[in-house]
Amino acid sequence: MPQVKAEGLILRSSNLGEWDRLVVVLAMGYGKVRVVAKGARKIQSRYASVTQPLTHLRFTAYVGGKLPTLSQAEALESFRPLRENLDSLAYALYILELVDMSLVDAQPHDDILSLAIACLHILSHTEHRELLLAFFELRLLARLGFALELGVCPRCAGLPGEHLVVDLPGFPCHKCSQREGPRTQIRVNGTAMNLLSKLSGGDWRAVEGLSAPVAGEREVAAVLDSIVFAKLEKRPESHAFLCAIRVAARG
Ligand SMILES: [Zn+2]
Known part of the structure; x- marks a missing residue:
């Protein structure tokens, strides 16, 4: 499956379905991309904090289906x-x-x-x-x-x-x-x-x-x-x- 692997800055995020989050990232080499973070609104989710706006992150997303899906994400800077x-x-x-x-x-x-x-x-x-x-x-x-x-x-x-x-x-x-x-x-x-x-x-x-x-x-x-x-x-x-x-x- 093709994937997007880049660093980027989260510009905004919104709720999607019951537990997911739709994240808009300005990604290096790709421009603005929309990525689904599955389960990101569950408190124990590893994506809960890294998918907030104003996060500079490194991420991988699988492309397939309607929108790319986040498969790995690591905050580089959260601008506390x-x-x-x-x-x-x-x-x-x-x-x-x-x-x-x-x-x-x-x-x-x-x-x-x-x-x-x-x-x-x-x-x-x-x-x-x-x-x-x-x-x-x-x-x-x-x-x-x-x-x-x-x-x-x-x-x-x-x-x-x-x-x-x-x-x-x-x-x-x-x-x-x-x-x-x-x-x-x-x-x-x-x-x-x-x-x-x-x-x-x-x-x-x-x-x-x-x-x-x-x-x-x-x-x-x-x-x-x-x-x-x-x-x-x-x-x-x-x-x-x-x-x-x-x-x-x-x-
Ligand atoms: Zn003039």
């Missing part, structure tokens, strides 16, 4: 610090949903898998959750072919303007923006622009060192929400939970 902190969990679940919504089944995207796992590791120990999410979103958009252009007008490569056109995404110059018509435009101030270029250019360590609260952080979050919603053509379900956590954090 993220599960134990509600603030971090909100950001982690949002990252998982963005990955899930961005990809179709069975199209390998190992670059996005590595990006998500790397960002979940950073999220486990950073206080800069909002900036980490922005750092992740900018790279996710780029890997999906929807990179935010900051340095030049995305139409004519001239000097960029001040208004972001979210479905480009970028800052068209004055001349080009007059031709854009009634598209969603957002004015982005200089502080937020500086932070955006820091986030898209340098490595995470350059951002990690900034002392909180970081100027422009809220604007950057709003800008990226708009671009991500434009790309996905809808608002992720876990965005409401993320917003509740954001509001509570701002006191």
Whole structure:
């Protein structure tokens, strides 16, 4: 019987039948795959904890019948610090949903898998959750072919303007923006622009060192929400939970 043997990240899971769980895994070399974990909802099941969302695992699944069936699974990382902190969990679940919504089944995207796992590791120990999410979103958009252009007008490569056109995404110059018509435009101030270029250019360590609260952080979050919603053509379900956590954090 053919089998899938890979490492992957569990994006979501749902109940199936009386005792089983249907797991959506972003698997290295395979892309997004749906796997049935038989008996995973029984307390004594060896699959009970390893089939939870936010688990980085190594697994084997047999392909046959309607859906592949899990035959072996071992957790490589369960991201406990993220599960134990509600603030971090909100950001982690949002990252998982963005990955899930961005990809179709069975199209390998190992670059996005590595990006998500790397960002979940950073999220486990950073206080800069909002900036980490922005750092992740900018790279996710780029890997999906929807990179935010900051340095030049995305139409004519001239000097960029001040208004972001979210479905480009970028800052068209004055001349080009007059031709854009009634598209969603957002004015982005200089502080937020500086932070955006820091986030898209340098490595995470350059951002990690900034002392909180970081100027422009809220604007950057709003800008990226708009671009991500434009790309996905809808608002992720876990965005409401993320917003509740954001509001509570701002006191
Ligand atoms: Zn232009």
